[in-house]
Amino acid sequence: MLSVVVDQPNSMAVVERPMPEPAAGEVRVRVRFAGICGSDLHIFHGQNPFVSYPRVIGHEFVGQIESVGEGVSSSRVGETVVVDPVISCGECHACLIGRQNVCSRLQVIGVHRDGGFSEYACAPAKNAYVIPKGLAHASASVIEPFAVAANVTHRTGVFPSDVALIYGAGPVGLNLMQVLKRVYGIRAFITDHFDERLALARACGAAEDETINTLNESLPEALAARGVEGGPTLVYDAVCHPSIIEEAVRIAAPAGRIGILGFSAKPSAIPQQELTKKELTLYASRLNCAMFPTVIDWITRGLVDPGRIISHKFDFRDVAGAFEQTERNPRYSCKVLLDFGVDS
Template identity: 75%
Template sequence: MLSIVVEQPHRMAVRERADPSPAAGEVRVRVRLAGICGSDLHIFHGKNPFATYPRVIGHEFAGHIDAVGAGVSADRIGERVVVDPVIRCGQCHACRIGRHNVCQRLQVIGVHRDGGFSQFACVPADNAYAVPAGMPTASAAVIETFAVAANATHRTGVLPTDVALIYGAGPVGLNLLQVLKGVYGVRTFITDHVDERLALARGCGAEEDEVINTAREPLARALARRGVAGGPTLIFDAVCHPAILEEAVALAAPAGRIGVLGFSATPSALPQQALTSKELTLYASRLNCAMFPTVIDWITRGRVDPGRIVTHQIPFRDVADAFALSESQPRACCKVLLDLSEDA
């Protein structure tokens, strides 16, 4: 089989490797499409603290099961599936209380073990979820990104009276927008400094007055002009620049909640007085916690449409070009998928 291997930071190649065989309790997935995530770029650049090398990256992928290991029904062969990359130990404190996405011995497919940028990938059978008939493979391939948004909104909760604000109209921010608008029906503002990303936000359900280009208008003034008295009650930081969290604390309404997605090694200077005086709650959110069935249900019922964020499908042999596009052309692309079909 062919696999995209990050051999060491800044060095990546398509390599011929032996076809894997599924172990007991595993299935082998013939990968069709795999999404490029910011964390894949971080691994390539040596900036992901959890990755080891060499590594086949990719944690967003869909395909079909073509082989099963011992203990897995052969009836699953041929099943179209999407893979949840979160693998837990099931024994630590986090797992025992149902928070297996922060398992003490967490493994993430594509980070701690080889992932989906390969023609074949072996994964635990329980991590391979059946894709409903009629769902495009491109939509299935980005279910993981919607599961991240589902986890974040599950952590913070969403009230019918909430006024929400999302920092960043990248894939995660746009997915949060679809969830907040399509599932919960709350008024949601989204910010970015790239007009093309804000155009995608309109396509994901944002009203014209709900998109704010912060390169042209200070956020506090923009919200006030739109009648958000007292500040948003629910804020999501999908950018994770330290200054954003500081601003979010200043903007949030009393009793507001702030969800933080992603990693930044640079600390934020949060004013304790603002946190305490407004009794704000900060929710960190990592990966997803058993959210794939929820997202599949949302898609089936037409509450969200993953295909809205997919802008490119590129043959996997052109992975270097795909990475360059993802990284340097935010005006031209959003979610880029690698096509791992046999003729790609």
Template identity: 80%
Template sequence: MLSIVVEEPNSMAVCERPMPEPAAGEVRVRVRYAGICGSDLHIFRGHNPFVAYPRVIGHEFVGTIDAVGAGVDASRIGQRVVADPVISCGQCHACRIGRQNVCSRLQVIGVHRDGGFSEYACVPAGNAYVIPDGMPEASASVIEPFAVAANVTHRTGVLAQDVALIYGAGPVGLNLMQVLKRVHGIRAFITDHLDERLALARQCGAGEDEVINTAREPLEQALAARGVEGGPTLIFDAVCHPAILEEAVSIAAPAGRIGLLGFSPTPSAIPQQELTRKELTLYASRLNCAMFPTVIDWIAKGLVNPGKIVTHHVDFRDVAGAFALAEGNPGKCCKVLLDFGHGG
């Protein structure tokens, strides 16, 4: 079989590898589509501290089960599935309190172990979720980043009276817009400096007055002009730059909540006084915590459509071109899918 292997930072190739055999409790997935995530770009560039090289990357993928390991019902062969990349121990403190996404022995498919940028990939059977009949596989491949958005809203909670602000109209920010508008039905603003991304935000449910191009409008003035008095009550940082947290604390309404998704090691200069004066709450959110069933249910009910952020399909053999597109053309593309061409 062919796999996309990052041998070391800035060195990636499509390589022939032995066909994997599912271990006990695992299934083997014949991959149809795999999405390129910003974290895949970070691994390629050597900026992910958790990965060991060489590595078959990819943690957003969908396909069909074609083999099962010992202890897995053979009736699962033929199921169309999407893989949750979070593998936990089930025994540590985090796992025991239901926070397995921050397991002390966490493994992430495509980071700590080989992932889905391959014609075939093995995953724990419990991580392979069946997608409903009729769900396009291209849309299903984006369930993982949608689960990331679902996780942070689960962490912060969403109140009927909330006015939300999303920093960044990238894949997670756009998915957050769908969750806030179409699942929770609240007013939600989204910022970016690219009009093309804000056009996608409109397709994801943002009203015409809810998109803010911060290259043209200072954020605080833009919110005030739109009638947001006292600041947003719910803020999500989907850009993940340290300065954004500083601004979010400054503009948040009293008793506001802020959801954080970033991994930057650079400190943010946040005055404790401002946090305490407003009694703000910060919610960090990593990956997803068993959110796949929730997202699949939303899709099945027609509440959300993850496929709205998919802009390009590229044959997996041209992964270099796909990465160049994803990395260098944010105005022209959002989510790039690698196509493994098995049909379906």
């Protein structure tokens, strides 16, 4: 089988590898589509502190179960599944209190162990979820980044009276937009530097006046001009630059909550005064904590459409071209998929 292997930082190749055998409790999936995430690019560039090399990357993938390991019912063969990449120990403090996505012995598929940029990939059977009937396979590969958006809204909670601000109309920001508009029905603003991304935000449910190009408008003024008094009550950082949290605590309303998705090692300068004066709460959110069933339920009920953010599909053998598209052309690319060329 062919796999995309990053053998050291900035060195990636499509190579022939032996077929992995599913261990006890695992399934082997014939991969159909896999999505490229910012964290795949970080691994490629040597900027992910958790990864070890060589590594088959990719943690957003969909495919068909074609073999099962010991203890897994053979009735699962043939299921089309999407794989939750979070593998936890079930025994540590985080696991015992239901926060297994930050397990002290966390293993992420495509980071700590081999992932989905491969013709075949193994995963625990309980991590493989049957995709909703009628959902295109390509769209199903976006369930993982949707679960990331679902996780941060689950962390912050969403009240009907909330007014949200999302920084960044990339894949996670756009998925957040769908969740806030279509699941919760609240007012939600989104920022970006590219009008093309903001047009996509409107396709994901943002109203005409809820998109703000912060190259052209100052954010506080733009919010005031749109009738947001006292600042947004919910702020999500899907840009993940250290400066964003600094601005977020300044503009958040009293009793505001801030959802943080970034992984920068650089410190942010956050004044205690702003936090305490307004009793702000910061919620960090990593990966997802058992949110796949929630997202699958939203899709089944027709509330959200994960396929909306797909901009490109590349043959997986041209993974270098797909990475280049994602990195060099952010204005016109959003979620870029690798196609493993199996008939659906």
